[in-house]
Amino acid sequence: MPSSIFLMGPLLARFGEVILSKPGGCVIGQRPIDFHLRGMRALGADIREEHGYIQCTARRLAGTSITLDFPSVGATENMLMAAALADGETVIENAAREPEVEDLANYLIACGAKIEGAGRDTVVVRGCSRLSGTRYRIIPDRIVTGTIMLAAAATRGDVTLYGTCPEHLGAVIQKLRDSGVRVDVDRDIIRVRCEDTPNAVDFRTAPFPGFPTDLQAPFMAFLATARGTSVIHESVFEARFKHVDELLRMGADISVDLRTAIVRGVRQLSGATVKASDLRGGAALLVAALAAQGESEVEGVYHIDRGYQFIETQLSALGANVERIDV
Structure with a gap:
């Protein structure tokens, strides 16, 4: 499923390493993961692609500024989750404005993340050391x-x-x-x-x-x-x-x-x-x-x-x- 790529950001931020199979999903045209990989690299990750797998490692992610070529929902959400536990401030320009992005940000904020501007073109994430559990009601589909x-x-x-x-x-x-x-x-x-x-x-x-x-x-x-x-x-x-x-x-x-x-x-x-x-x-x-x-x-x-x-x-x-x- 294409959703598997969403595990990259949070697992990398929490454990410093993640190995994923390249995602599949519906055949509806090109769905490149370049935006995701570029975002993780900008945060300091080392990424290698071999034999259909993606290996990401990072001793510690660091805040950065990045402008997406296209307001990709997936890339924006992946960066939100990774940046929430990174050192320093991350600024995402040309971010996706979909309700699902804003809802994810609100959930992360409820867990202790520091995020401003979700739902707008520019999102600012100030990394914190840890997140905590919470109760949250997601938006209707x-x-x-x-x-x-x-x-x-x-x-x-x-x-x-x-x-x-x-x-x-x-x-x-x-x-x-x-x-x-x-x-x-x-x-x-x-x-x-x-x-x-x-x-x-x-x-x-x-x-x-x-x-x-x-x-x-x-x-x-x-x-x-x-x-x-x-x-x-x-x-x-x-x-x-x-x-x-x-x-x-x-x-x-x-x-x-x-x-x-x-x-x-x-x-x-x-x-x-x-x-x-x-x-x-x-x-x-x-x-x-x-x-x-x-x-x-x-x-x-x-x-x-x-x-x-x-x-x-x-x-x-x-x-x-x-x-x-x-x-």
Whole structure:
């Protein structure tokens, strides 16, 4: 899993050495770990890559200043965890602003870390000698929230979600409203209602607070039956349209040119046997299957399980006719 790279920063800071296998994950384009390695080297780590493994050593990490070439969420979080126990001050410029970064920083602060500016472009970490245990409640998963919102809209449903963070989904909520879907927000409650055929909308994925790349595929599934033609530009990952071929099997009218997808809305999708090739693409196939006429089978659900806990239970509770079949 790509998440394995997140062990590098905290283990290196705590034990002075860590050996990791090079991470894998969904095949959605290049996901280089150069930003992570560069950050650890800037903090004073010696890194060697041999035979598919990464060996990092450091007698003691030291504060530094680094500017990320791209506001990478993973690299920002790895540096936050490593710098929290480093000597001196670390300044991260062009840091990722995603809610998950800010939430991690708040958790580290609750453990005793000294961090300022999380959620902004520049983050300052003043290293301390040790962290302590704490109790902490993490933020709701905005991608799971957004996926259920899109499933409700795609099926012309009426769903109310509690315990959400609407401010983390501003771009998605706006695009749903632009398409004609009614989205009402009240503190931590989001209600999604779609009574008529939605209108086509265009969007471009971008780092937060832009439209999240992780909801590009589910939103495409929603737009597959919208009125008109939508244009989607994927600016984060260059190979994140693998779900398009499967949507075509369900009757969608979509064409792809490099990083741009043209979605021409059709009246109705039809059930088919499709296969998930990655996490968010698999979620898109679920959204499409719920909206399609007839029965669909989605294979490769182990991809979906990496990002959604008991998704079939959640959808069934909302009235979906869905079941998991163990083959």
